Amino acid sequence: MAKQISMAVIRRLPKYHRYLKDLLEREIYRISSKELSEIIGFTASQIRQDLNNFGGFGQQGYGYNVEELYSEISKILGLHNTYNTIIVGAGNLGQAIANYSGFQKSGFEIKALFEANPRFIGLKIRDLEILDVEVMEEYIKENNIKIAVICTPKESAQDIANKLVKAGISGIWNFAPVDLQLDGNVVVENVHLTESLFTLSYLLNEKEEATR
Amino acid sequence: MAKQISMAVIRRLPKYHRYLKDLLEREIYRISSKELSEIIGFTASQIRQDLNNFGGFGQQGYGYNVEELYSEISKILGLHNTYNTIIVGAGNLGQAIANYSGFQKSGFEIKALFEANPRFIGLKIRDLEILDVEVMEEYIKENNIKIAVICTPKESAQDIANKLVKAGISGIWNFAPVDLQLDGNVVVENVHLTESLFTLSYLLNEKEEATR
DNA sequence: TAGATTGTTAATCGATTAACAATC
DNA sequence: TAGATTGTTAATCGATTAACAATC
Numbered sequence: 451m452a453k454q455i456s457m458a459v460i461r462r463l464p465k466y467h468r469y470l471k472d473l474l475e476r477e478i479y480r481i482s483s484k485e486l487s488e489i490i491g492f493t494a495s496q497i498r499q500d501l502n503n504f505g506g507f508g509q510q511g512y513g514y515n516v517e518e519l520y521s522e523i524s525k526i527l528g529l530h531n532t533y534n535t536i537i538v539g540a541g542n543l544g545q546a547i548a549n550y551s552g553f554q555k556s557g558f559e560i561k562a563l564f565e566a567n568p569r570f571i572g573l574k575i576r577d578l579e580i581l582d583v584e585v586m587e588e589y590i591k592e593n594n595i596k597i598a599v600i601c602t603p604k605e606s607a608q609d610i611a612n613k614l615v616k617a618g619i620s621g622i623w624n625f626a627p628v629d630l631q632l633d634g635n636v637v638v639e640n641v642h643l644t645e646s647l648f649t650l651s652y653l654l655n656e657k658e659e660a661t662r
Numbered sequence: 663m664a665k666q667i668s669m670a671v672i673r674r675l676p677k678y679h680r681y682l683k684d685l686l687e688r689e690i691y692r693i694s695s696k697e698l699s700e701i702i703g704f705t706a707s708q709i710r711q712d713l714n715n716f717g718g719f720g721q722q723g724y725g726y727n728v729e730e731l732y733s734e735i736s737k738i739l740g741l742h743n744t745y746n747t748i749i750v751g752a753g754n755l756g757q758a759i760a761n762y763s764g765f766q767k768s769g770f771e772i773k774a775l776f777e778a779n780p781r782f783i784g785l786k787i788r789d790l791e792i793l794d795v796e797v798m799e800e801y802i803k804e805n806n807i808k809i810a811v812i813c814t815p816k817e818s819a820q821d822i823a824n825k826l827v828k829a830g831i832s833g834i835w836n837f838a839p840v841d842l843q844l845d846g847n848v849v850v851e852n853v854h855l856t857e858s859l860f861t862l863s864y865l866l867n868e869k870e871e872a873t874r
Numbered sequence: 875t876a877g878a879t880t881g882t883t884a885a886t887c888g889a890t891t892a893a894c895a896a897t898c
Numbered sequence: 899t900a901g902a903t904t905g906t907t908a909a910t911c912g913a914t915t916a917a918c919a920a921t922c
Contacts, residue, residue: 455868456912456913458912458913458914459913460861460864460865461857461861463860463861463864464854464856464857464860464861465857467860468839468856468857482878482879482880483879483880484879491841493914493915493916494879494915495914495915495916495917496913496914496915498879498880498881498882499881499882499913499914499915501881502880502881502882506880506881508879508880508881509879509880509921509922510878510879510880510881510920510921510922511877511878511879511880511921511922512878512879512880512922513878513879513880514880526864526867527860527863527864527867528863528864528866528867529860529863531863531867533863533866541758542754542757542758542761542762543758543762545754545758546753546754546755546757546758549754550754550755552856553856553859556856556859556860556863557863558859558863596866597862597866620866620869621862621865621866623858623859623862627680629703635869635873637862637865637866637869639858639859639861639862639865641853641855641858642676643762643853644676644680644764644765644768645673645676645677645680646835646851646853647765647768647770647835647851648675648676648679648739648741648768649672649673649675649676649851650809650833650835650849650851651739651740651741651743651745651768651769651770652672652675652738652739652740653672653833653849653851654740654745654808654809654832654833654849655738655739655740655743656667657832657847657849661847668888668889670888670889670890671889694902694903694904695903695904696903704890705890705891705892706891706903707890707891707892707893708889708890708891710903710904710905710906711889711890711891711905711906713905714904714905714906718904718905720903720904720905721897721898721903721904722896722897722898722902722903722904722905723897723898723901723902723903723904724898724902724903724904725902725903725904726904
């Protein structure tokens with residue numbers, strides 16, 4: 451069995467991916483760990499360590515081929531796959547995510563939105579219909595849905611998550627400000643916006659204290 | 663000078679805050695580090711270590727007073743302050759943030775949105791007018807704006823950030839998928855949604871490989 | 875070949891966990 | 899007082915950085 455990769459490394463992978471894409475767009479096809487370290491802000495040593503968790507992508511005396519490395523990291527991130535995706539909660543945030551084309555481009559194909567509030571049901575976002583959350587589980591099974599984005603209020607998030615797992619979802623991208631308690635073989639990634647904002651708030655206060 | 667608190671600790675503070683608020687709502691007024699560890703998922707030892715960075719809030723043989731601890735952590739996070747805030751970029755995400763009342767309740771008072779696309783300028787989100795990004799710097803100075811939320815496309819984010827810093831902003835909450843390069847005394851907190859989604863993608867793939 | 879740069883081992887640093895004396 | 903639980907020091911663990919032999 452391959453050795454377990456630490457979350458610290460995993461969370462750096464998307465950043466490598468983004469910077470390598472940038473380099474390609476700037477038509478830079480070769481880079482050393484030292485050069486990359488200067489633009490990405492990790493140490494050259496860390497970059498080499500990170501990449502060598504997945505294989506020897508570089509060449510001594512030369513560095514890394516940007517196209518190859520980009521393609522390898524895309525593969526490691528699983529971006530060659532496409533996933534049928536739904537959004538649960540068609541409020542402002544759910545709509546914003548539905549409208550963002552970048553996620554579709556990366557293979558997360560949004561198939562429908564679900565909503566409990568009858569005022570929204572039947573409306574359309576882009577070409578996506580907003581469906582009644584009552585039919586969500588059925589829809590998941592019939593349409594081979596793999597990923598759900600939870601954009602509901604915190605009160606209903608756990609209940610929705612339970613239903614998602616029961617319907618056989620593989621992954622949840624959770625924007626509700628709760629830590630979901632789930633058993634079963636499901637992957638959860640949280641985006642806790644309030645926690646991020648409060649961190650900014652802490653840092654602002656710390657800064658003010660420093661200059662006092 | 664007070665010793666520097668590590669980012670690992672800082673990022674746990676909002677989670678303590680959230681769980682303590684929950685406890686208060688459930689009318690639980692006393693808790694030990696052991697009990698808290700069971701609901702929040704950190705070790706009791708880590709909880710005591712974390713809190714003791716900021717002071718001895720507990721009592722031997724008793725535990726912690728939830729009200730007091732909640733209030734102390736609120737203060738540490740700077741949530742007693744209010745900050746005049748603007749949103750730059752009035753697309754879906756900018757509008758979603760403008761519409762989310764939770765941020766206002768925590769003291770981040772959104773005063774205006776700014777937009778480059780003339781189609782949006784003059785429209786209203788809630789009772790907030792969308793203003794021309796051309797007048798942003800002037801507005802910041804005249805209205806004592808402390809925080810800016812960047813919701814622009816990645817192409818304009820760095821340019822906007824430069825202008826924000828020049829106008830004297832204190833903190834930036836950045837949703838654009840770039841790492842802003844800024845000098846000057848400004849705090850930046852990033853929300854990189856694509857990185858979060860790609861992390862989910864990695865974990866999904868890893869899971870599939872494990873079951874193969 | 876000489877120079878550059880990787881892959882990888884070893885050293886260091888920092889964060890987490892364990893242990894326990896202090897004390898409510 | 900006896901029991902509970904903190905605050906804090908010490909031990910452990912894991913992640914980052916440094917160093918360098920291998921090699922293109």
